[in-house]
Amino acid sequence: MIKVLMIDDNENLVEMVKEYFKDNKEISIDLIAYNGDEGIKLIEKEQNKYDVILLDLIMPKKDGLYVLEEMKKRKINKKVIVQTSYNTPEIISKVSSYGINYYILKPYDLSDLHKRILNVFDNDSKLDIGENHLQISITKVLHELGIPSHIKGYQYIREGISIIYERPEVIGGITKELYPELASKFDTTVSRVERAIRHAIEVSWNRGSWELMEDIFGHSVDIDKAKPTNSEFIVTIADKLKLDKIKLGI
Numbered sequence: 001m002i003k004v005l006m007i008d009d010n011e012n013l014v015e016m017v018k019e020y021f022k023d024n025k026e027i028s029i030d031l032i033a034y035n036g037d038e039g040i041k042l043i044e045k046e047q048n049k050y051d052v053i054l055l056d057l058i059m060p061k062k063d064g065l066y067v068l069e070e071m072k073k074r075k076i077n078k079k080v081i082v083q084t085s086y087n088t089p090e091i092i093s094k095v096s097s098y099g100i101n102y103y104i105l106k107p108y109d110l111s112d113l114h115k116r117i118l119n120v121f122d123n124d125s126k127l128d129i130g131e132n133h134l135q136i137s138i139t140k141v142l143h144e145l146g147i148p149s150h151i152k153g154y155q156y157i158r159e160g161i162s163i164i165y166e167r168p169e170v171i172g173g174i175t176k177e178l179y180p181e182l183a184s185k186f187d188t189t190v191s192r193v194e195r196a197i198r199h200a201i202e203v204s205w206n207r208g209s210w211e212l213m214e215d216i217f218g219h220s221v222d223i224d225k226a227k228p229t230n231s232e233f234i235v236t237i238a239d240k241l242k243l244d245k246i247k248l249g250i
């Protein structure tokens with residue numbers, strides 16, 4: 001059983017996370033603190049009672065950066081997942097300097113948190129700024145485009161963007177390469193992947209930011225007349241994120 005110390009001032013989120021893991025056979029939320037001051041006291045006093053720290057950045061009294069700084073000063077080496085809605089390259093770079101293991105952007109899907117805790121517990125690697133920033137950027141743009149994280153198409157699109165971003169040669173084989181790879185990864189069929197992605201794009205068109213859609217897709221698709229195809233949607237977002245990375249110098 002992986003024991004988690006959660007430090008977050010959002011009581012509703014804490015209760016949600018506790019409820020989600022209540023009967024989980026792999027992970028338990030054993031210790032809670034609602035600000036950085038309480039958090040660092042628990043971190044130091046109860047070092048044998050937790051394996052992973054789930055740390056919010058923005059909190060009253062003392063924030064998450066204070067906690068990371070104090071852990072460094074006191075030479076406390078524990079696995080840390082930072083969670084926050086505050087997303088800038090500067091802050092990601094800052095927290096990574098403390099040797100954290102992962103950085104997850106709020107709001108997140110609890111099943112994703114589950115996977116991240118397992119991965120961090122089983123792996124000693126530290127935060128890869130480029131890779132983590134990519135995942136955060138993908139999550140952010142999909143949320144802004146109005147795609148809810150609980151629908152299957154969201155997961156397929158997010159993974160598809162990552163694949164195209166890292167392996168642009170796949171662009172020429174969306175149907176023959178990308179869909180089968182996604183189907184294999186998520187244990188489903190190619191036709192279900194294609195349908196779920198199309199459905200997610202339709203949801204996005206009904207509830208997402210029209211200005212953002214114009215900004216992202218306006219140069220490649222006549223968005224007044226038609227939605228982008230699945231491949232246009234995934235490839236165009238991957239291209240945008242590459243351009244953003246160049247601008248930020250990451």
